[in-house]
Amino acid sequence: MTLPSVQTLRAHPLYARARHWAPILTAYAQRHWKWLTLLIWIVTAVTMVATRWPAIHWLVLSDTDDNIRYVQVKDWLAGQGWYDLRQYRLDPPGGANIHWSRLVDIPIAGLILFFRAFVDQGLADRLACGIAPLLPLLLLMLSLGFIGRRLAGPNGWLLAVLAPLAAQMGLGMYAPMRIDHHGWQLALAVTMLAGVIDTNRLRGGVMAGVSSALSIAIGMEMIVYLAAGGGLIALRWVFRPGAERRMLPYALSLGGATSLCYLLFASYANRAMVCDALSPIWVAVFGAASAGMVLLSLAPLRGWAVRLAAGAVVGGAVGLFFWLNWPQCLSPYQISPELERLWLANIREAKPITAQAQSMVVPLLAIPLAGLIGLIWALWESRRDGEQLWAWATVGLMMVFSTALLFWQLRAGPAAQLLAIPPAAWAAHRLIGMILTGSRRVKIAAGTGVALLAVIACAYPLYPQVVTFYQEATGTKPKPWRPSAVARTAAIKKANGRCRTLPALEILDQLPPATIFTMVDLGPRLIATTHHSALAGPYHRNGATILDMHHAYDGPAEAFRPIAAKHHATYLLVCPNFPEGTIYQSRSPSGFYAGLMRGTIPRWLVPVTLKSGMTLPYQLYRIDYGAGRSAPGGKKVPQQR
Numbered sequence: 001m002t003l004p005s006v007q008t009l010r011a012h013p014l015y016a017r018a019r020h021w022a023p024i025l026t027a028y029a030q031r032h033w034k035w036l037t038l039l040i041w042i043v044t045a046v047t048m049v050a051t052r053w054p055a056i057h058w059l060v061l062s063d064t065d066d067n068i069r070y071v072q073v074k075d076w077l078a079g080q081g082w083y084d085l086r087q088y089r090l091d092p093p094g095g096a097n098i099h100w101s102r103l104v105d106i107p108i109a110g111l112i113l114f115f116r117a118f119v120d121q122g123l124a125d126r127l128a129c130g131i132a133p134l135l136p137l138l139l140l141m142l143s144l145g146f147i148g149r150r151l152a153g154p155n156g157w158l159l160a161v162l163a164p165l166a167a168q169m170g171l172g173m174y175a176p177m178r179i180d181h182h183g184w185q186l187a188l189a190v191t192m193l194a195g196v197i198d199t200n201r202l203r204g205g206v207m208a209g210v211s212s213a214l215s216i217a218i219g220m221e222m223i224v225y226l227a228a229g230g231g232l233i234a235l236r237w238v239f240r241p242g243a244e245r246r247m248l249p250y251a252l253s254l255g256g257a258t259s260l261c262y263l264l265f266a267s268y269a270n271r272a273m274v275c276d277a278l279s280p281i282w283v284a285v286f287g288a289a290s291a292g293m294v295l296l297s298l299a300p301l302r303g304w305a306v307r308l309a310a311g312a313v314v315g316g317a318v319g320l321f322f323w324l325n326w327p328q329c330l331s332p333y334q335i336s337p338e339l340e341r342l343w344l345a346n347i348r349e350a351k352p353i354t355a356q357a358q359s360m361v362v363p364l365l366a367i368p369l370a371g372l373i374g375l376i377w378a379l380w381e382s383r384r385d386g387e388q389l390w391a392w393a394t395v396g397l398m399m400v401f402s403t404a405l406l407f408w409q410l411r412a413g414p415a416a417q418l419l420a421i422p423p424a425a426w427a428a429h430r431l432i433g434m435i436l437t438g439s440r441r442v443k444i445a446a447g448t449g450v451a452l453l454a455v456i457a458c459a460y461p462l463y464p465q466v467v468t469f470y471q472e473a474t475g476t477k478p479k480p481w482r483p484s485a486v487a488r489t490a491a492i493k494k495a496n497g498r499c500r501t502l503p504a505l506e507i508l509d510q511l512p513p514a515t516i517f518t519m520v521d522l523g524p525r526l527i528a529t530t531h532h533s534a535l536a537g538p539y540h541r542n543g544a545t546i547l548d549m550h551h552a553y554d555g556p557a558e559a560f561r562p563i564a565a566k567h568h569a570t571y572l573l574v575c576p577n578f579p580e581g582t583i584y585q586s587r588s589p590s591g592f593y594a595g596l597m598r599g600t601i602p603r604w605l606v607p608v609t610l611k612s613g614m615t616l617p618y619q620l621y622r623i624d625y626g627a628g629r630s631a632p633g634g635k636k637v638p639q640q641r
Contacts, residue, residue: 015590029240030154037161038138044165051531052176056130059529064537065180067524068098070129073108085267090523090542091567092515097541099277103182103217108132130176131185132304137174140164140187140418146194147422151378152429160425166457167367167417180593185222186414188215192229193398193419197391201246208233208246209253212629216286217261217278227414228252228401230392234293234315238307240390255290259283275329276540284325285407289318339543341551343520346583347538352414353406359463364413366459368403371420374427375399395422428453495577499615505529507612508573508620517569517623519580520546528571533568533579553584553593557602560592572605575618 029036049056055326068087075081082102090096107116108128113122141161148160173183191211212226231248237243262283270277301307308537328334335344344350353361375396381390399419405412411441431453434446455462485525498504500520508516508530515533518526523534536545545567552563564572575581584593601607605621 001249011193013626019094026155029158033145033149033154033157034142034454037141037157040139040161041134041138044137045131049175052130055177059126059129059177060181060500060502061129061177061525061528062500063178063180064521066129066178068537068539069100069104069108069179069181069526070125071524071528072098072100073105073112076102076105077109077112081270085269087527087537089527090537091535093544093568096539097269097547098539099267099274099541100181100185100219101261101267101270101278103214103218103261104179104184107135129179133174133176133178136183136187137164137309139172140183140190141248141616143187143190143194144418144421144425147190147197147395148425148429150194150197150199150208151388151395151422152426153362156426156429159428160421163367163421163425163457166459167421168460170362170414170417171601173414181218182221182414185215185218186418188212188218189225189229189415190221190418192226193395194248196229196232197394198246199387200244202249205233205246205249205251206253208282209250209255210257212254213257213261213286216258216282220276220278220282221411222415224405225398227609228236228398230289232397234296234311236309236394237296244297247293250291251290251297255287255294258286258611262348273326274332275326275331279328281329282289285318285322288321292318332395333540335540335543336547339540339547343538343543344540344552349411350409352408353410356410359467363459363463364406364417365403366456367417367424368399368420370424370427370453370456371399372403372423374423374425377430378423378426392423395419399423404427424453483612491577492579492582495575495617496579499575499578500525501617502529503614504617507610507616508532511571511608514570515568516571516572516573516620517549517552517564517567519575519578519579520549520579522573522575533559535569550584553581554588554591556590557592557595557600559600561623561625563603565625569623572621572623572637573618574621 010214016460020068036057048386049501050542054060061070067501071087071089073084074198075087077221085098085102086095087098111128111132112124118124119127125623144160144163145157146155148158150156152160164174172178173180173186188211192208192215195204195207195209195211198207208229212229215222230250233243233247237247258278262280266278270279273279273281277283296307296310296314299310301310323330333340333344348356353364360636370430375392378392379389379396382392399416399422402412402419406416431446432450435443435450438446482501505526506529508526510531511532512533513533516526517535520536520538524537526532526534535549548563548567554562573599574593576597584591585597588594601621604624606624608622610616611619
């Protein structure tokens with residue numbers, strides 16, 4: 001079959017119509033890009049809800065933070081105070097100190113109340129948890145589209161808006177049922193970046209300041225990114241006359257919005273001098289920094305050297321004020337060395353990227369690598385345009401900074417991917433333009449570049465197939481795992497899933513409400529799906545209780561009961577092969593938990609039988625505090641299945 005020539009295609013009537021309509025559609029998209037972004041978001045949201053409907057139906061809140069957020073919202077709607085964020089069903093009766101704010105609770109609660117007007121309470125809760133995480137995705141898309149237009153021109157928004165769909169780790173923060181606060185914080189960080197590079201300095205300053213304050217009100221996880229954005233605004237003031245027109249509104253809005261957020265959202269616990277949430281400490285620090293930037297903006301300083309010296313003095317004074325009064329806040333966690341060794345060191349996201357599996361590292365770094373290539377290209381092209389060069393340098397510094405943080409903790413992964421989108425999307429936009437307008441050689445080179453970016457965008461699904469193909473082609477297939485290791489890994493994965501399921505846990509409601517001693521990582525899920533209480537969740541403010549639980553599982557059997565009594569526990573729930581339990585077994589093979597897994601059950605643990613039409617993935621025991629102490633090693637009894 002002979003393909004039609006270029007001349008034949010150009011002579012076709014459809015080609016003439018396309019040439020006629022293309023400028024009209026392009027002009028429409030340029031004018032109405034925000035509404036088109038909203039349309040893209042609606043399609044994305046509907047698709048994500050539809051594909052994840054089973055998770056919504058079964059209330060699959062897989063992360064501990066999602067479960068606590070859900071319980072927190074339900075308790076608020078049931079009458080708990082606005083400023084009272086203690087979780088009284090963790091380690092009752094005193095409860096656990098949760099360091100969050102109500103800001104993220106508002107959209108979830110609003111959706112629950114809205115849907116309760118039309119459907120039953122259970123479905124309303126599920127729908128709210130499914131839709132709420134998608135709200136900050138709209139803010140993220142709009143912010144990325146804004147940055148894309150600023151850097152690539154009026155048509156640069158589309159690829160930037162679509163790019164999060166390829167950033168699987170970043171997109172995961174917006175998946176239905178991911179109701180934790182990280183999605184909002186990431187979106188606000190990108191909004192802050194959009195304000196830093198906005199050509200409208202007044203609007204950009206206010207945008208950067210308000211978004212930073214809202215992010216701080218939600219939590220302190222993004223404070224290093226927000227501080228970097230503020231530092232870049234100050235640095236621009238040093239070298240660019242007129243940049244005070246951005247720094248002044250930024251400083252006023254940051255200081256004012258932070259103080260207002262403290263008044264509106266700081267819990268009773270956060271009125272104390274705490275470092276891990278918006279507290280009087282951070283109101284004072286941001287107030288001092290804002291006041292200093294206001295003074296610098298209004299001062300008649302001429303010459304970059306004078307401004308640099310003045311900025312260094314003010315910045316040094318604020319830093320000294322912070323260090324002299326609250327040096328403990330320089331540490332990310334205020335926990336004991338023992339708690340860090342026993343608990344924090346075993347959390348995967350708290351480990352650097354160098355400690356992660358290659359199957360995670362390569363897809364994660366694909367977009368930052370594409371962003372780095374696009375950044376170098378963009379810096380070269382804008383080398384003669386001072387304003388554009390500064391905008392690219394700002395975006396590039398934030399991207400490199402977020403990627404560098406991966407070598408501290410894996411939790412920086414979503415930010416590293418999302419902040420790499422602007423240069424990666426710019427490169428894709430530039431290559432597509434070259435395909436449409438370039439010569440034959442340019443089109444071939446640009447097409448190769450687009451294909452490479454497409455492969456990077458599909459890194460997550462493609463990487464396993466590429467590795468398998470390479471191993472088969474080179475004969476370097478790794479030695480298969482021993483059958484015992486394969487079986488153990490499968491058992492851990494199965495237990496991690498089954499023990500958290502709603503059908504398995506809601507059976508516990510056959511018993512009157514009680515405090516159940518279980519895993520730290522299972523506690524939030526337990527209180528979210530049953531009417532029972534647990535001892536703790538993985539939250540550093542409750543480090544004393546977490547340590548007690550580790551001591552109870554690691555220590556001898558006779559030491560468990562006093563610890564359980566201290567925390568008023570009535571039952572012990574054990575999930576064999578649960579990931580957290582494997583740590584206790586490996587670390588303390590002669591400890592209480594390892595003994596349970598070997599079938600050594602003390603006589604003061606009484607098996608509890610529950611009515612169920614399914615095989616339960618856990619064992620439940622009543623703790624008999626009246627029984628005499630068992631002999632060392634306890635008594636072996638059959639495991640309940």
